[in-house]
Amino acid sequence: MGKNYWLFKSEPDVFSIDDLQKCEEQITYWDGVRNYQARNFLRDSIKSGDLVLFYNSNCDETGVVGTCMVVRNGYADFTQFDPKNMHYDESAVESNPTWFMVDIKFETKFTRTVTLAEMKANPKLENVRVVQRGNRLSVLPVTEDEFYEIVRMSRN
DNA sequence: GCCAACGTTGGC
DNA sequence: GCCAACGTTGGC
Numbered sequence: 001m002g003k004n005y006w007l008f009k010s011e012p013d014v015f016s017i018d019d020l021q022k023c024e025e026q027i028t029y030w031d032g033v034r035n036y037q038a039r040n041f042l043r044d045s046i047k048s049g050d051l052v053l054f055y056n057s058n059c060d061e062t063g064v065v066g067t068c069m070v071v072r073n074g075y076a077d078f079t080q081f082d083p084k085n086m087h088y089d090e091s092a093v094e095s096n097p098t099w100f101m102v103d104i105k106f107e108t109k110f111t112r113t114v115t116l117a118e119m120k121a122n123p124k125l126e127n128v129r130v131v132q133r134g135n136r137l138s139v140l141p142v143t144e145d146e147f148y149e150i151v152r153m154s155r156n
Numbered sequence: 157g158c159c160a161a162c163g164t165t166g167g168c
Numbered sequence: 169g170c171c172a173a174c175g176t177t178g179g180c
Contacts, residue, residue, distance in 0.1 A: 133160090136163075
């Protein structure tokens with residue numbers, strides 16, 4: 001099966017692409033996703049080798065700031081079992097986890113942000129869910145063409 | 157800070 | 169199974 005392409009949202013005040021770059025081996029786990037549709041992507045579809053656009057939400061300049069690579073397939077998000085964690089889920093069962101995560105590795109940081117406004121203005125990106133009104137999914141698929149269109153925009 | 161849009165919960 | 173109420177997301 002071929003490589004797939006994704007967009008992950010993060011609030012840069014919480015976790016930024018610079019934070020990822022500073023991680024040991026530039027790898028981290030993508031924890032805290034508590035949405036079933038996103039969970040299904042993390043559990044079933046996102047595979048090691050897939051490429052990810054790193055998107056900044058809820059900040060001054062929303063948009064894609066770089067890329068990373070999935071380096072571990074979906075596995076149980078351990079924060080669901082930790083009562084001290086803000087993402088704790090008291091209904092989660094260890095033998096049958098509700099929530100999943102993958103590991104990602106830093107690849108590139110764009111020299112500039114490809115802003116949401118630019119993406120909305122580009123007809124080639126009209127089907128990307130992040131540009132669509134009211135979209136709240138934090139892990140979402142993009143096509144190979146959409147992925148490379150955004151990378152290309154970052155170089156202009 | 158505002159508020160529209162969304163997903164989830166829970167009463168019925 | 170419906171749907172109103174609620175809490176959260178996230179652009180602006």
